[in-house]
Amino acid sequence: MSGxxxxxxxxxxxxxxxxxxxxxxxxxxxxxxxxVVLVQYLNDLYGHENWENxxxxxxxxxxxxxxxxxxxxxxxxxxxxxxxQGEDFSDLALPDHLFVFPVTDQYFxxxxxxxxxxxxxxxxxxxxxxxxxxxxxxxxxxxITLELGPETQAKVDKVKAEVGNMQLCEExxxxxxxxxxxxxxxxxxxxxxxxxxxxx
Numbered sequence: 001m002s003g004x005x006x007x008x009x010x011x012x013x014x015x016x017x018x019x020x021x022x023x024x025x026x027x028x029x030x031x032x033x034x035x036v037v038l039v040q041y042l043n044d045l046y047g048h049e050n051w052e053n054x055x056x057x058x059x060x061x062x063x064x065x066x067x068x069x070x071x072x073x074x075x076x077x078x079x080x081x082x083x084x085q086g087e088d089f090s091d092l093a094l095p096d097h098l099f100v101f102p103v104t105d106q107y108f109x110x111x112x113x114x115x116x117x118x119x120x121x122x123x124x125x126x127x128x129x130x131x132x133x134x135x136x137x138x139x140x141x142x143x144i145t146l147e148l149g150p151e152t153q154a155k156v157d158k159v160k161a162e163v164g165n166m167q168l169c170e171e172x173x174x175x176x177x178x179x180x181x182x183x184x185x186x187x188x189x190x191x192x193x194x195x196x197x198x199x200x
Contacts, residue, residue, distance in 0.1 A: 005119035005128045008136055009112075015041065016107040028102035029152075029159050031076040031168050037108070038100065043179050046082055050178035055087050059177035062092055067172040073146050074156060076168045077101035099141065104152065111144065113137050 017023070017037075026033040046061040063082035070077045081095040097113040115137070121127045148156060160166050176182045 005117070006130060006133055007116045007118075008133050009114045009116070010140065011112045013110045013112070014103070014107055015110055022106060027105040027155065027159065028108050029075060029105060029156055030163060031166055032163070034076050034102050034108065035168060035172075039175065039184075042082070042175060043177075043184060047175060047177040047179040050181060051087050057178070057181050058087055058089065059085055061085055061177060063095070063174055064098075064172050065095070065174060069168045069170065071167060073101055074148055074153070075101050075103070075146065076166055078168050078172070079141075080172065097137065099144070101146065103146070105155065111141075113141070 023033070023037065026036070028034050028037055042064070046063070047059070049060040050056050051058045051060065061082055062085045064080035065083060067078060067080045070079065077100065079097070079099040081097055083092040083095040085092055094114065094116065097115075099111040100108055102108040115130065115133050117126045117128075117130065119127045156166075176184075
């Protein structure tokens, strides 16, 4: 095949919740609070999509997968994949490679990489070396840095003094989707907020 064999796409978004839907009294800079926010965000973005009719119990996405927390940033951060899922549970393809980290009490950054492969053989297998695409993605990822301003650094220091460990959880199992078939279990909101208010 001549021409374009593959594409690496990159997008960077700043994510926040509408004022009427904000988690009152919680700071995204708190790692445990950020985990709660991340679950809600992934459920909202991916979890509600499912196949139809007799396959309505099958989600169109699967993740997080390959969860990896990072310690090279001054705030909690992690990378993981969200796969597109076919009507067969084993049919996983074209994942979104996500890297997330909070930058204020109410906003976080999402860096998303997607690799698309256009050159395939008769059996549908990728027919070229994808190593250069992955190398480019890794180089871009490794070039990302974050420097906090004095006000945000003071908030991070306050959270760290109260919670100690600033890392996100070591493991993050795939979420139970689709949420319109398997709605997330209700949380004890007042209890959760009381336990996550460090740094607010």
